[in-house]
Amino acid sequence: MNLIRSAYKRLLAFHGPQGWWPIINPANFTSEYQGVTPPNEAEFFEIAVGAILTQNIAWKNVDAALAMLKKKGMLHPASVRRIPLARLAGYIRSTGYYNQKAKKIKNFTEWYRRRKFDYDALRREDPAVLREELRSVNGIGPETADSILLYGLGVKVFVVDAYTGRIFTRLGILSGREKYHEIQNLFHRHFKGTARDYNEYHALIVAHGKDCCKKRPACVECCLFPLCVKNI
DNA sequence: ACCCAGGGTCATA
DNA sequence: TATGACCATGGG
Numbered sequence: 573m574n575l576i577r578s579a580y581k582r583l584l585a586f587h588g589p590q591g592w593w594p595i596i597n598p599a600n601f602t603s604e605y606q607g608v609t610p611p612n613e614a615e616f617f618e619i620a621v622g623a624i625l626t627q628n629i630a631w632k633n634v635d636a637a638l639a640m641l642k643k644k645g646m647l648h649p650a651s652v653r654r655i656p657l658a659r660l661a662g663y664i665r666s667t668g669y670y671n672q673k674a675k676k677i678k679n680f681t682e683w684y685r686r687r688k689f690d691y692d693a694l695r696r697e698d699p700a701v702l703r704e705e706l707r708s709v710n711g712i713g714p715e716t717a718d719s720i721l722l723y724g725l726g727v728k729v730f731v732v733d734a735y736t737g738r739i740f741t742r743l744g745i746l747s748g749r750e751k752y753h754e755i756q757n758l759f760h761r762h763f764k765g766t767a768r769d770y771n772e773y774h775a776l777i778v779a780h781g782k783d784c785c786k787k788r789p790a791c792v793e794c795c796l797f798p799l800c801v802k803n804i
Numbered sequence: 805a806c807c808c809a810g811g812g813t814c815a816t817a
Numbered sequence: 818t819a820t821g822a823c824c825a826t827g828g829g
Contacts, residue, residue: 627811633827668826713812733810778810
């Protein structure tokens with residue numbers, strides 16, 4: 573299962589650091605984030621909202637919606653709580669599913685309120701407990717919950733997406749029928765790294781998926797060749 | 805015109 | 818447990 577480590581190295585060498593949340597800050601080399609600013613309270617809410625908005629949608633669409641929300645002063649829980657659902661939905665039209673997603677953002681904000689908007693307390697909480705709570709919020713599934721944990725709170729969890737299954741099935745270490753948790757456990761067992769590495773790995777998989785993995789037959793020209801052998 | 809994008813929920817068998 | 822319908826915009 574060193575394939576998981578070597579695939580990471582190849583992806584990083586080929587695609588370069590992706591600079592997903594939190595914002596890249598080369599000046600900061602002091603923490604385990606090694607050049608990436610750890611998430612903070614101001615960013616947390618925006619990251620969580622972004623994680624919801626990006627469900628099954630290209631990030632480009634999310635970027636526009638986040639800019640709109642920022643312009644309208646909506647990247648704060650208090651504002652989201654006040655605004656009518658329909659108006660919030662209007663601000664996030666570009667992300668598709670806007671009625672559902674507006675509701676999801678409201679639901680998440682309500683959970684955050686129940687948590688007293690206390691970001692520091694969240695960072696001290698048992699991640700397993702947090703995950704349970706986030707998963708119980710309607711509209712937050714496994715990937716969104718893990719994205720909030722990893723990118724918003726710096727918890728070392730691997731975020732699994734549709735690309736992950738495809739890519740590692742091609743590498744021959746998945747059958748293609750594993751469930752979310754099984755894939756996640758595989759990475760937790762075989763990929764030893766910091767939260768920053770988990771952050772980067774997921775981002776690289778997305779970058780790679782958008783690029784190489786659409787090709788048929790698979791991967792002859794891709795950076796994982798010849799690791800990547802199956803054509804699916 | 806068609807397909808997909810950094811998913812999730814709900815109803816049905 | 819496992820499919821299928823549905824949500825809905827924007828770019829290729």
